[in-house]
Amino acid sequence: MSLNIFHIVSGKKWGGVEQYVYDLASELKKDGNYVEIVATKREGILNRFRPLEIPISILPLRRVADFESPIRFARLIKRGRNVIHVHNVKDARMAVIARRISENRNTRVVLTCHTVEKAKKGIVHRMIYNELDGIVFVSELVRREFVINMPSLDMSKTAVIYDSVKRDPVMAPAFDIREKYGISPGKKLIMFHGRICEEKGVSVLLRAVTQLDKSRYHLVIMGSGEVKYLGAIKAFIVANQLLHNVSFIPYQNHVQPLVAQCDFGVLPSVVREAFGITNVEYMMLGKPHIATNNGAQPEYIENRRTGLLVPPGDYKALADAIETLLDDEGLCAEMGSAAKHEFDANLDYGHFIERMKSVYC
Numbered sequence: 001m002s003l004n005i006f007h008i009v010s011g012k013k014w015g016g017v018e019q020y021v022y023d024l025a026s027e028l029k030k031d032g033n034y035v036e037i038v039a040t041k042r043e044g045i046l047n048r049f050r051p052l053e054i055p056i057s058i059l060p061l062r063r064v065a066d067f068e069s070p071i072r073f074a075r076l077i078k079r080g081r082n083v084i085h086v087h088n089v090k091d092a093r094m095a096v097i098a099r100r101i102s103e104n105r106n107t108r109v110v111l112t113c114h115t116v117e118k119a120k121k122g123i124v125h126r127m128i129y130n131e132l133d134g135i136v137f138v139s140e141l142v143r144r145e146f147v148i149n150m151p152s153l154d155m156s157k158t159a160v161i162y163d164s165v166k167r168d169p170v171m172a173p174a175f176d177i178r179e180k181y182g183i184s185p186g187k188k189l190i191m192f193h194g195r196i197c198e199e200k201g202v203s204v205l206l207r208a209v210t211q212l213d214k215s216r217y218h219l220v221i222m223g224s225g226e227v228k229y230l231g232a233i234k235a236f237i238v239a240n241q242l243l244h245n246v247s248f249i250p251y252q253n254h255v256q257p258l259v260a261q262c263d264f265g266v267l268p269s270v271v272r273e274a275f276g277i278t279n280v281e282y283m284m285l286g287k288p289h290i291a292t293n294n295g296a297q298p299e300y301i302e303n304r305r306t307g308l309l310v311p312p313g314d315y316k317a318l319a320d321a322i323e324t325l326l327d328d329e330g331l332c333a334e335m336g337s338a339a340k341h342e343f344d345a346n347l348d349y350g351h352f353i354e355r356m357k358s359v360y361c
């Protein structure tokens with residue numbers, strides 16, 4: 001029996017949560033479910049969802065004193081077998097209230113926790129958590145941190161479902177990286193891709209590569225970041241004479257054809273990652289990569305088998321790990337193969353969608 005599935009998206013800009021919803025909504029629609037996006041009136045986000053060709057409802061989704069949203073949303077869930085999938089506690093509160101107003105007992109409310117943080121305390125939040133039908137955590141780390149403040153939570157309605165990444169249907173490369181940036185065949189092509197910011201460890205990565213022989217590598221940094229931070233790291237590159245060893249590729253809609261061209265990836269986040277979807281992207285493409293060990297990464301990356309794990313912020317340890325991959329082509333090949341096998345066996349999008357559907361029912 002098909003479901004009516006409503007994804008509530010209240011973010012101000014496109015990010016990991018919005019992409020998570022986009023991919024999930026696309027697959028759920030293919031399965032014959034009715035899928036609808038409920039969002040605020042932000043054209044940047046609405047335009048990204050429109051290619052899905054599914055209904056989009058606009059609600060205020062304000063943080064406080066929002067009486068309009070639950071009343072209007074309740075009209076959408078009056079009938080049928082519904083699932084309301086929310087992605088933060090504020091929207092969970094709205095969904096729980098709307099379900100009460102609708103009086104439709106065939107409506108489930110599911111929350112996905114995407115960040116590493118403790119459950120919010122207080123009577124109101126405790127009521128919301130108790131009324132949820134399912135709570136999905138993107139890693140065991142996220143669940144463990146959440147329940148610190150909610151020891152009485154009914155664990156039977158929780159599930160850890162690792163996020164995944166869909167294979168890009170556009171796999172023809174937009175351009176040849178080596179040709180575009182004049183990278184000689186003798187140099188290893190190292191890649192970082194994601195948000196270019198302090199939290200993702202880009203500064204640590206640049207400090208690490210200053211320890212390496214410049215004749216052996218070329219680092220490509222792909223993504224977007226704040227102008228001030230980009231200016232600071234570019235000044236560091238100039239000051240350390242790295243202009244011929246580091247190139248920047250702006251944000252790309254289709255990153256996988258470019259990631260596929262690298263020899264290995266480096267994702268040295270200095271904050272605790274709730275999951276780390278970019279790590280999984282390298283695994284899917286059979287690329288060895290280096291990550292930090294301070295978030296959920298050790299849950300799905302086995303050190304020296306499917307990737308290399310280093311302490312966050314330790315540029316010398318990171319330099320040593322990079323040098324290991326520069327020196328050992330056999331290890332690179334074995335690690336890339338093992339990473340792809342792990343992805344195919346446990347982390348591919350088919351596993352993700354089946355686990356998510358089990359929470360919906």
